[in-house]
Amino acid sequence: VLGTINPVREYIREAHKQGCPVLVDAAQSVPHMPVDVQDLDCDFLAFSGHKMCGPTGIGILYAKKSILQAMPPYHGGGEMIREVHLYESTWKDPPYRFEAGTTNIAGAIGLGKAVDYVSGLGLRNIQEHEQELTEYAHDRLGKVKGIRIYGPENPRTKSGVISFNMGDVHAHDMATLLDEDGIAVRSGHHCAQPLMERLGVSSTTRASVYVYNTEDEIDRLTESLERAGRIFKL
Numbered sequence: 001v002l003g004t005i006n007p008v009r010e011y012i013r014e015a016h017k018q019g020c021p022v023l024v025d026a027a028q029s030v031p032h033m034p035v036d037v038q039d040l041d042c043d044f045l046a047f048s049g050h051k052m053c054g055p056t057g058i059g060i061l062y063a064k065k066s067i068l069q070a071m072p073p074y075h076g077g078g079e080m081i082r083e084v085h086l087y088e089s090t091w092k093d094p095p096y097r098f099e100a101g102t103t104n105i106a107g108a109i110g111l112g113k114a115v116d117y118v119s120g121l122g123l124r125n126i127q128e129h130e131q132e133l134t135e136y137a138h139d140r141l142g143k144v145k146g147i148r149i150y151g152p153e154n155p156r157t158k159s160g161v162i163s164f165n166m167g168d169v170h171a172h173d174m175a176t177l178l179d180e181d182g183i184a185v186r187s188g189h190h191c192a193q194p195l196m197e198r199l200g201v202s203s204t205t206r207a208s209v210y211v212y213n214t215e216d217e218i219d220r221l222t223e224s225l226e227r228a229g230r231i232f233k234l
Contacts, residue, residue: 001190001206002151003134003161005029009040016041021067027051027059031118032159032210033127037062049107054114058107068094077101126211130160133209133218137162140222141207146234147225150199160209163190166225167234171203174228178205181224183217 012022023044029035030047037045044067049058073080073091077100082090091097118126135155141147146167152158166174175187186206189196196203207221228234 001161001163001192001195001204003158003163004152005158008042012040012042028159031126032123032130034123043067049111049114052111052114052118055107055110058104058111060111065094068098071098073097073100075100079103121211129211130209131156133213133215134158134160134162136215137207137209137218137221140218141225144222144225145229150204161206162208163204163206165201165204166229167232169228169232169234171205174205174225177228177231178221178224181220181227183207183221183224 008024012024015022021043023046024040024042026035026045026047028051031052035045042062043064045062047060049060050056071094076089079102080092080097080100082092138149138155141149141162141164144166148165150163150165151161165171171187175185178185186208188203190204190206209218
């Protein structure tokens with residue numbers, strides 16, 4: 001929602017001091033910046049396929065090898081069995097013991113190609129492009145009458161996400177007007193309703209940038225918001 005880049009390494013270090021394993025939800029970071037699981041020292045890290053320019057319905061779960069070796073399988077099926085006897089069974093080594101049944105082969109191939117594509121562009125290059133666009137967007141959108149942007153004020157310390165409201169216009173109405181101008185945004189709680197309550201709003205409109213977006217598109221978004229302001233007399 002806010003684009004905040006959290007100090008995950010520090011969180012993990014403090015959790016480990018208490019003997020707690022840590023799973024990092026990196027769906028919103030892996031496609032946008034370099035992530036090193038060994039540097040983070042996380043126990044698990046997960047991210048989705050479709051946020052990596054890949055297919056839906058598939059993702060990646062990283063886990064430390066020592067943890068996987070100590071874990072029993074959570075469900076059974078074909079391809080994860082080593083031997084089956086009447087009163088006992090043994091499992092294959094990780095990761096195969098956790099991949100019961102027929103896997104999403106087509107999805108895995110598509111995700112692999114997406115990872116190759118994103119890696120070929122260079123995650124550091126993607127991050128720099130996003131930061132430049134986010135900085136430009138903050139400058140342009142911040143001058144729109146009636147707008148309120150949520151999250152870190154310094155665009156260089158956040159990801160390419162800009163959540164905002166304009167006056168008392170509902171986010172869904174704002175998204176509908178932007179859609180009429182061919183601009184795709186998200187509106188609503190963004191899977192973070194407690195945060196909306198903390199911010200004291202019912203919802204926000206969220207614009208996001210990625211490697212394929214341009215400054216011209218930010219200009220079009222700005223013009224569309226100015227049009228919306230005139231319609232709603234802000």
